[in-house]
Amino acid sequence: MQKKINILISSVGGQGGLSLSRMIAEASAIKGYRITTGEILGMAQRFGSVLSFVRIGINEEVYSPIFSKGEADYLLCLELFECVRSLSYLKFGGWVITSTEVKPPISASLEGKKQVEKVPSYLEAIRKHSEGNLISIEPKLVKEVVGTLRAINATVLGAFIMLSGVFDDDAALEGIRKVLKSERAIEISKKAYNLGKSIAEKAMPIHADNKS
Amino acid sequence: MKAKKGTKLVMMGNEAIARGALEAGVWVAVGYPGTPSSEVIMTLQEYKADMYAEWAINEKVALEIAFGASIGGARSLVTMKGPGLNIASDPLLSAAYSGVNGGMIILVADDPGPITTQTEQDSRWYGPLAKLPMISPSNPQEAKDFTIIGITMSEEFELPVILRTTTRVNHAVGDVIAGEIIEPKKFKSFSRDPERFVRAGMSWNLARHKWLNNRLRDLEKSTKYPLNSIEGEGKKCIVTEGVAYQYVKEALSSEKNAFKIIKLGLLYPFPIPFLSESLKGCEEIYVVEELDPFIETLLRANTDALNINAKIFGKLNGGLPLEGELSPEIIGSFLSIKRKDVVWRAEEIQVPQRPPPLCPGCPHRNSYLAILAGISKAGFNRKEVPIFGDIGCYALSVYPPLNAIWTEHSMGASISMAVGLKIAGFEKPVIATIGDSTFFHTGIPPLIEAVNKKVDMLIVILDNSVVAMTGHQATPAWIETETGRRTKEVKIEDVVRGIGADEVRIVDPYRIDEMTKTVAELLKKKGVNIIIARAPCAIYEMRKRGRPGYYIVLEDLCTGCLACIRATGCPALYTTEEGKVKIMEDDCYGCGLCAKYCPEEAIVSGEKVAKKD
Ligand code: SF4
Ligand code: SF4
Numbered sequence: 001m002q003k004k005i006n007i008l009i010s011s012v013g014g015q016g017g018l019s020l021s022r023m024i025a026e027a028s029a030i031k032g033y034r035i036t037t038g039e040i041l042g043m044a045q046r047f048g049s050v051l052s053f054v055r056i057g058i059n060e061e062v063y064s065p066i067f068s069k070g071e072a073d074y075l076l077c078l079e080l081f082e083c084v085r086s087l088s089y090l091k092f093g094g095w096v097i098t099s100t101e102v103k104p105p106i107s108a109s110l111e112g113k114k115q116v117e118k119v120p121s122y123l124e125a126i127r128k129h130s131e132g133n134l135i136s137i138e139p140k141l142v143k144e145v146v147g148t149l150r151a152i153n154a155t156v157l158g159a160f161i162m163l164s165g166v167f168d169d170d171a172a173l174e175g176i177r178k179v180l181k182s183e184r185a186i187e188i189s190k191k192a193y194n195l196g197k198s199i200a201e202k203a204m205p206i207h208a209d210n211k212s
Numbered sequence: 213m214k215a216k217k218g219t220k221l222v223m224m225g226n227e228a229i230a231r232g233a234l235e236a237g238v239w240v241a242v243g244y245p246g247t248p249s250s251e252v253i254m255t256l257q258e259y260k261a262d263m264y265a266e267w268a269i270n271e272k273v274a275l276e277i278a279f280g281a282s283i284g285g286a287r288s289l290v291t292m293k294g295p296g297l298n299i300a301s302d303p304l305l306s307a308a309y310s311g312v313n314g315g316m317i318i319l320v321a322d323d324p325g326p327i328t329t330q331t332e333q334d335s336r337w338y339g340p341l342a343k344l345p346m347i348s349p350s351n352p353q354e355a356k357d358f359t360i361i362g363i364t365m366s367e368e369f370e371l372p373v374i375l376r377t378t379t380r381v382n383h384a385v386g387d388v389i390a391g392e393i394i395e396p397k398k399f400k401s402f403s404r405d406p407e408r409f410v411r412a413g414m415s416w417n418l419a420r421h422k423w424l425n426n427r428l429r430d431l432e433k434s435t436k437y438p439l440n441s442i443e444g445e446g447k448k449c450i451v452t453e454g455v456a457y458q459y460v461k462e463a464l465s466s467e468k469n470a471f472k473i474i475k476l477g478l479l480y481p482f483p484i485p486f487l488s489e490s491l492k493g494c495e496e497i498y499v500v501e502e503l504d505p506f507i508e509t510l511l512r513a514n515t516d517a518l519n520i521n522a523k524i525f526g527k528l529n530g531g532l533p534l535e536g537e538l539s540p541e542i543i544g545s546f547l548s549i550k551r552k553d554v555v556w557r558a559e560e561i562q563v564p565q566r567p568p569p570l571c572p573g574c575p576h577r578n579s580y581l582a583i584l585a586g587i588s589k590a591g592f593n594r595k596e597v598p599i600f601g602d603i604g605c606y607a608l609s610v611y612p613p614l615n616a617i618w619t620e621h622s623m624g625a626s627i628s629m630a631v632g633l634k635i636a637g638f639e640k641p642v643i644a645t646i647g648d649s650t651f652f653h654t655g656i657p658p659l660i661e662a663v664n665k666k667v668d669m670l671i672v673i674l675d676n677s678v679v680a681m682t683g684h685q686a687t688p689a690w691i692e693t694e695t696g697r698r699t700k701e702v703k704i705e706d707v708v709r710g711i712g713a714d715e716v717r718i719v720d721p722y723r724i725d726e727m728t729k730t731v732a733e734l735l736k737k738k739g740v741n742i743i744i745a746r747a748p749c750a751i752y753e754m755r756k757r758g759r760p761g762y763y764i765v766l767e768d769l770c771t772g773c774l775a776c777i778r779a780t781g782c783p784a785l786y787t788t789e790e791g792k793v794k795i796m797e798d799d800c801y802g803c804g805l806c807a808k809y810c811p812e813e814a815i816v817s818g819e820k821v822a823k824k825d
Contacts, residue, residue: 028389035222039384048566067540077587105564105565106786110613119791
């Protein structure tokens with residue numbers, strides 16, 4: 001097999017989007033894939049929009065650390081607004097995995113815009129844009145099962161692996177281990193990862209039904 | 213970082229530079245934090261290598277420390293972002309005349325975009341300006357390799373070598389093959405040699421200039437270092453460098469390429485012999501580079517020496533933009549390459565923008581609210597008392613709802629610009645706000661200026677005890693650095709009192725009413741008066757010790773007046789569909805500021821409520 005895979009990770013600063021891109025990079029390297037990421041990081045403050053570009057080359061070189069609109073095979077989102085904002089990067093036929101968590105920007109609240117809890121309509125817009133290629137992750141469920149939202153990036157990773165099969169669980173878990181420092185965080189992320197896999201597993205056949 | 217030779221690692225460009233420093237035997241690594249360069253020193257600190265890896269007070273001092281180490285034979289590395297090199301440019305130019313003994317690398321990281329920098333400065337011009345060798349890697353692997361080559365080259369030619377990068381190299385992650393980590397090269401010897409090391413207006417400076425030019429000429433001809441390369445052949449040629457090379461490769465990967473790619477790793481001295489050889493037979497030359505037409509200008513200026521009469525395309529004749537980042541897409545159309553049609557659809561619904569706000573619980577929010585309230589309390593209109601800002605997270609106070617700072621210019625400029633405005637004849641009070649690390653960096657000389665010239669002003673030093681914006685680095689007020697080195701703490705209050713500030717008050721910005729009073733009082737006083745608003749960075753504190761608590765909104769009591777949001781703009785607050793306010797519990801720091809502004813007392817401590825239940 002010879003191919004390039006473009007992944008865009010869209011998140012809000014402080015959510016773990018950069019760790020997710022690093023996990024995918026580490027796991028890809030374990031599989032011997034070529035890997036390059038382009039990220040915007042460095043501002044310690046949080047709550048800004050963060051985009052990370054991940055490019056994997058399977059038996060192929062990847063050069064540019066970034067890509068353009070319409071070129072993402074996968075759009076992985078940790079926040080719903082950011083997901084909508086990044087939709088133009090999605091390729092025709094590409095997939096979206098998104099957490100439905102909303103972090104309303106304070107600037108909008110300041111203008112008196114009541115823009116929260118529009119989750120269903122935003123989700124609908126994403127579904128339409130991706131022509132149904134959508135796996136959504138309920139933060140409530142993650143909190144219930146994992147106990148925290150801090151590892152939601154691992155849930156998205158689990159769903160991504162289940163969906164794409166780009167690499168196996170062993171590589172993914174090794175990727176998580178390389179990025180996280182404490183054993184406790186790794187344990188939590190494993191749980192979150194498995195949850196992501198089962199969410200994707202359930203979502204995929206439903207998607208097939210929708211299409212038919 | 214500990215990986216053995218031959219291991220394939222996944223590294224960020226900056227981590228790769230750090231690894232390169234270890235493989236090159238660097239003994240002294242020093243810098244001032246600045247995005248996108250900070251992770252080099254941070255990585256070395258984390259690795260706890262047997263070396264000196266510490267932050268310095270500013271870039272000029274850092275460069276001089278590295279230079280001082282190198283004239284003693286030690287190998288050194290100094291890191292900074294583009295504007296940092298402006299501050300360090302004085303020692304930079306002199307260092308070229310003096311030369312080094314131990315290899316010395318000066319990392320300067322530019323930021324096309326600009327993503328996190330005040331300007332799109334192109335630091336490549338420092339090559340010809342300082343007359344120093346400049347090399348430019350295009351990905352993490354090269355970032356490591358060039359660091360090692362740079363050290364060797366620096367030692368051979370006895371000149372500091374500038375390693376010039378851009379964000380897309382510093383922050384790109386890619387695979388890197390590890391090499392051998394060697395013993396660091398420490399101090400060897402240092403003996404008196406005035407003609408080399410005494411610069412100021414000496415007669416021998418002319419001779420040193422000649423020496424420097426000869427060194428550059430030798431280096432220009434050297435073929436020893438694998439920095440430049442050629443791929444493919446043809447009459448259409450591309451000259452490129454840095455991440456632009458990766459974009460070129462990407463743009464060309466979709467078709468059989470009919471281009472010859474000439475990649476420069478050595479930007480200065482401009483490698484004339486290499487170029488004249490590789491440009492032979494080229495009929496069209498496309499120069500692909502980010503920011504200024506640097507290579508293009510040198511190319512056009514040297515057509516005689518290069519013996520070329522090909523048509524040159526680049527920025528000077530409008531082929532590529534002069535501003536912003538390049539991309540494979542832009543380069544593709546510049547080279548008229550038919551790419552696979554990429555169709556994309558704009559998202560159909562618009563979501564609100566997300567400009568970065570001050571973090572929940574950030575003490576700067578309290579400080580600016582106190583400053584603004586203090587201005588009113590002192591009987592002034594907010595529109596008549598300018599608040600000068602400086603570089604740091606607190607520049608975000610420019611956005612609503614605070615709308616606080618009037619200026620933000622260059623490191624330390626808040627105080628000096630306030631001095632200037634007063635001298636110009638501005639009669640109302642002025643306020644300068646400056647962070648603790650920025651004050652240490654370049655705020656001290658302006659303060660001396662203000663005190664000495666008796667310029668009335670209120671200076672608020674926002675002291676969160678850390679270099680926050682760049683990822684929480686040490687300041688001179690720490691008693692121990694990141695590497696565990698014990699240090700002697702330098703107290704801001706001692707510094708400002710020593711300089712002779714008239715009034716010095718230390719306040720806790722979380723006690724906002726007290727701080728407001730202090731601001732109002734000092735604003736009306738003559739002299740240079742200083743408030744040190746001291747409270748730790750909320751994010752840093754949360755990581756170290758956890759948050760002090762969290763607040764919740766009692767839905768029944770909230771009337772949706774939005775007073776809390778309008779006053780604080782804390783990003784943990786939001787409006788619901790019903791027009792009421794809620795707090796994102798996980799993001800709340802628990803500072804209680806919003807509760808102060810709620811007329812309904814609807815915002816209460818979450819823990820207290822939980823206890824009652
Ligand atoms: S208490 Fe209020 S102002 Fe403070 S962090 Fe929480 S929500 Fe923000
Ligand atoms: S100030 Fe109080 S009543 Fe007004 S919106 Fe905020 S929480 Fe609700």
